[in-house]
């Protein structure tokens with residue numbers, strides 16, 4: 607039996623992970639599940655999977671969690687420290703599926719104890735890529751990408767030499783507004799931005815798909831994880847979301863990964879790696895699909911792509927700035943304080959502010975320094991939001 611934990615178990619990725627694990631309960635010994643507000647889901651999954659411990663991020667909800675787990679033998683805990691602590695409980699495989707920079711410290715803790723880290727939390731690679739990879743190396747373990755594009759790239763690279771890679775192309779659906787007139791984007795509502803044409807995901811990543819901030823994050827994630835230069839990474843709009851990524855080699859060959867838009871593929875690949883096993887995902891009927899469409903991404907519509915390039919050019923801690931400012935701008939949009947197009951303006955302003963502030967971007971990448979830069983970038987983004995909210 608493999609010992610597994612799921613951080614962010616109540617979310618979209620977490621629930622898809624549980625779906626796979628619950629199909630073969632005899633194969634897994636579940637150590638910890640974590641969540642935040644959805645106590646009923648967290649408790650019922652912890653009981654169903656016979657987890658040792660269930661942890662909520664919200665300390666105020668500990669009594670509710672205790673109540674929901676009463677008599678089950680599952681331990682209850684709460685708070686950010688408890689989440690990081692549960693990631694240090696020995697496990698062979700840990701799913702990192704918390705949303706946002708809150709996933710960084712628990713992910714590092716999982717790597718420090720030598721667990722294989724299945725990484726959906728792209729924010730931790732964007733804000734601390736070298737720290738994550740260095741921690742994995744130092745502890746003799748590995749990170750397996752769970753973002754669909756990065757799983758696709760990883761699979762296309764099996765048996766290949768990185769030195770023969772010319773370019774990596776990641777696909778983008780274009781999100782909710784790919785066909786909207788640009789001048790209407792400022793009026794996009796929260797509801798409109800929260801529905802994705804192809805993927806069923808958490809609200810934050812769905813809005814990030816509409817603004818292309820998700821793809822911008824994924825470009826940085828590709829740069830960090832595969833150690834490839836920014837100039838070798840391309841984004842192509844592919845409305846069907848069936849090709850997830852392509853790797854281009856020195857001989858001109860392109861290896862594409864094709865599959866249905868179902869995260870259980872990338873999760874299952876990471877769960878069974880290095881084996882491939884049966885997964886309950888749709889088998890594509892290419893004749894009925896007919897065509898794959900592609901378009902060049904428009905940087906006027908999606909300034910996030912330019913900001914990602916500038917982040918990689920700046921290097922150092924700029925990824926932490928980019929991520930924190932993006933999270934803050936997204937909070938501002940969800941709260942109705944800024945409009946859809948102002949999110950990119952806020953991120954750009956926070957990046958400019960942080961580059962002008964001495965020493966932060968070039969600081970050594972430690973967890974404390976990343977959290978400090980994250981904090982300052984959130985303040986800078988808040989100021990940019992306030993100046994717009996009048």
Ligand code: NAD
Nearest residue numbers: 614616617618619641642663704705708726727728807808
């Ligand atoms: P979600 O919003 O559905 O779930 C997020 C999870 O994190 C929940 O369990 C929630 O309780 C928990 N959480 C939220 N705030 C927290 C905090 N402060 N501390 C601890 N836990 C907290 O999100 P999701 O769509 O499942 O995405 C999770 C991660 O996976 C994100 O990093 C996202 O970018 C990435 N990802 C998601 C998809 C997808 O299809 N949903 C695809 C690729 C990558």
Ligand code: MG
Nearest residue numbers: 753754755824
């Ligand atoms: Mg993705």
